[in-house]
Amino acid sequence: MAGTVPRKLRVEVLARIEGEAGLDIAVKRDGRVEAHLAVFEPPRLFEGFLRGRDFREAPDLTARICGICPVAYQTSACQAMERACGVTVGGAVRDLRRLLYFGEWIESHALHVHLLHGPDFLGYESGIHMAADHPEPVVRGLRLKKVGNDLMTLLGGREIHPVGMRVGGFWRAPRLEAMRAMREPLLRAIDDAVAAARWTGTLDIPEFERDYLFLALRHDDEYAIVDGRLATNNGFDADVDAFERHVVEVHAQHSNALQSTFDGQAFLTGPLARFALSRELLSPRAKEAARELGLNGPCMNPFRSIHVRAVETIHAAEEALAIVERFEPIERAYVDVEPREGSGCGASEAPRGLLYHRYRIDAGGSILEARIVPPTAQNQKSMEEDLVRWVGAHPELDDERLGWTCEQAIRNHDPCISCATHFLRVRVNRE
Amino acid sequence: MRSRSIALVCGVGRRERGDDAAGPTVADRLALRAPAGVEVRVVEDDILGLVDAWTGRQRVVLVDAMVSDAEPGTVRRFDAKAEALPTVLRAVSSHAFDVGAAVELARALGRLPDSLVVYGVEGRRFEGGSPLSTEVERALDGVVERVLAELGGGGATS
Numbered sequence: 337m338a339g340t341v342p343r344k345l346r347v348e349v350l351a352r353i354e355g356e357a358g359l360d361i362a363v364k365r366d367g368r369v370e371a372h373l374a375v376f377e378p379p380r381l382f383e384g385f386l387r388g389r390d391f392r393e394a395p396d397l398t399a400r401i402c403g404i405c406p407v408a409y410q411t412s413a414c415q416a417m418e419r420a421c422g423v424t425v426g427g428a429v430r431d432l433r434r435l436l437y438f439g440e441w442i443e444s445h446a447l448h449v450h451l452l453h454g455p456d457f458l459g460y461e462s463g464i465h466m467a468a469d470h471p472e473p474v475v476r477g478l479r480l481k482k483v484g485n486d487l488m489t490l491l492g493g494r495e496i497h498p499v500g501m502r503v504g505g506f507w508r509a510p511r512l513e514a515m516r517a518m519r520e521p522l523l524r525a526i527d528d529a530v531a532a533a534r535w536t537g538t539l540d541i542p543e544f545e546r547d548y549l550f551l552a553l554r555h556d557d558e559y560a561i562v563d564g565r566l567a568t569n570n571g572f573d574a575d576v577d578a579f580e581r582h583v584v585e586v587h588a589q590h591s592n593a594l595q596s597t598f599d600g601q602a603f604l605t606g607p608l609a610r611f612a613l614s615r616e617l618l619s620p621r622a623k624e625a626a627r628e629l630g631l632n633g634p635c636m637n638p639f640r641s642i643h644v645r646a647v648e649t650i651h652a653a654e655e656a657l658a659i660v661e662r663f664e665p666i667e668r669a670y671v672d673v674e675p676r677e678g679s680g681c682g683a684s685e686a687p688r689g690l691l692y693h694r695y696r697i698d699a700g701g702s703i704l705e706a707r708i709v710p711p712t713a714q715n716q717k718s719m720e721e722d723l724v725r726w727v728g729a730h731p732e733l734d735d736e737r738l739g740w741t742c743e744q745a746i747r748n749h750d751p752c753i754s755c756a757t758h759f760l761r762v763r764v765n766r767e
Numbered sequence: 768m769r770s771r772s773i774a775l776v777c778g779v780g781r782r783e784r785g786d787d788a789a790g791p792t793v794a795d796r797l798a799l800r801a802p803a804g805v806e807v808r809v810v811e812d813d814i815l816g817l818v819d820a821w822t823g824r825q826r827v828v829l830v831d832a833m834v835s836d837a838e839p840g841t842v843r844r845f846d847a848k849a850e851a852l853p854t855v856l857r858a859v860s861s862h863a864f865d866v867g868a869a870v871e872l873a874r875a876l877g878r879l880p881d882s883l884v885v886y887g888v889e890g891r892r893f894e895g896g897s898p899l900s901t902e903v904e905r906a907l908d909g910v911v912e913r914v915l916a917e918l919g920g921g922g923a924t925s
Binding site for chain 1: 811812813815816818819864868871872875876877
C-alpha cells in the first residue's frame, strides 16, 4: 500500500525473573509491517548449570525457572528422567501429579483471566484499576487463585516452588483428610470458573483470525496435561521423542531467545492449541461453557484465548474434584528410579503451552546434557506474526490505540513476560 | 476459615537475595518475641496472597526492602492506610504484583485492615546468593523494636 504513513512503535525492555521483553513495530512506506518481539529466556542458563548435577535434582532446579509454572518444569523434568531410566509412573501417583498440575492451571489461568488479560477488554490499565469499578471478577479471580494455591500447598508443601515432587512421584502421599478438605473449595471453584467463563463472554473481543499451526500434547483418554503424544492440527502425530526432529530453534538477530519453528513454520502452543486438538475430552461443565461461549470448533482468534482459559479452568477444577473424590490413602507415593546411562525426554502442558525437556545422564545419574524448550520461546514467532497482521489490518488506529492493542495481542498468549506487561510502556515514533 | 489473630506481621522478601532478606529476617526475630495474638509470617513469593492474608485483621505491619537514594540501612515508616506506598518500595520486586500493588488492590476492594504500616529498609545489594549487607544487618534490630512498639499500640514516629 504505497503512501502509507511510516510509523515506529517501541515497547521498552523490561526485566523480570521470567525474562526480558521488548517490542519494535515498524510500518514501512509501502505498507509492510515488521514486528520484533525480543524475549530473554533464563532456561538457556539452566541448561548449562544442570550439567554435572544429579538427575534427581532436575525437578527442583528447573522449577526455579518460573514462579508461575514450576509444576510444569517439575513434571516435564521428572518424566524425562523417568524415561531415561526406563520407569513409568501411573495409577494413583499419576493422579496426584495431575492434581498438582491442575492447581497450577487454576492459579495461573485465574490470575491471567481476571487480573492480567481481562482488564484489557474493559479498557483498564491494570487489574487494580479494574477492581475499583468491577470488584466481583477480581475477588472471584483471587478466590480461584487461592484454591489453586491450596492444591499446590497440599501436594507441594508450599504455594510457590512446591517441593513435594520427586523423580518417580512424590516424597510423601497426602493425607486422606487433607484431600477431603479440598472437596468444598473445589466445588466452589467450579462455580466460580463457570461464572468466570460467562464473564469473559460479556467482554468485547476484537474480530481477528489467524490460520495457526497448533502444536499440543494429545492423550487418548483425557485433555492432555501431564503427558501425551505430540499432535498438530494438520495431522501430525508422534511420540514426544520426535520433538527435536520437527521443532527447530534458530537465533533471531533481534532477540536473546531462540525462536522456534515446526517443520519450518511458525506455530502456536497453549490453550488455543489444546482446545483445537482435544476439546472433545473436556469435562462436562467445561464443554457446556465452551458451547455457551460459541466455541464450537478450533478457535483461531487469539483474543478469544481468554474464553478458552476460562473453559480450561472449569475443566481443571472438575478433574481435580474427581481425583480428590476417588483418592484412597496410599503408603508410598513414588516408584524407585535407578539411574542408568541414556537419554530421555518429557513434555507436559504448562498453562501457556507445551514444555519440553530432554536430558542425557551417565550410569551414575549425573546430567551430561540438558535441553529445555519453554512455550514462550515456541510461541514467539507466532506472536510476532499476530502483531504484523494486527497492525497491517488496522491502519486507522491512532498511535495510542495501536500501542494498547499490540500489548493486548502479546498478552493473548500469556507469555512469561505477562507478569510485567501491564507495565509495558509503548513509545510511538513517526519517521 | 480458621479464626484469625487480630494482628499480623509480614516480612516480605527473598532470603537468598542479599538485602531482600531484610523482611524475612525481621520476621524471624519477631517470631520469638511477638505478643500473644500476633501472627508473624514470611512472604517470599505470593504477594497477591497478602490481600487475603490481611482481610479481617485489625492491625498489619509489613517489613520490606526498598531502593531509593537513601543510605543503605535507612529505615522509613509508611502509613499505607492513609496513602499509596511510594515507588521506592516497588523497585526491587520481581513479581507482577509487588507490595504496593497488593495494597492498592486491597484498597480498591475495600479489604485493607484497620491499620497498615509498612517499614522499608534501604538495601545496598540484591544479588542472588549474597548475604545481608552490614548496614542492613545493623538496622534490623531497631526495626524489630519499632514493630513491637507498633503492636503494643503505641504509634512509632517516622
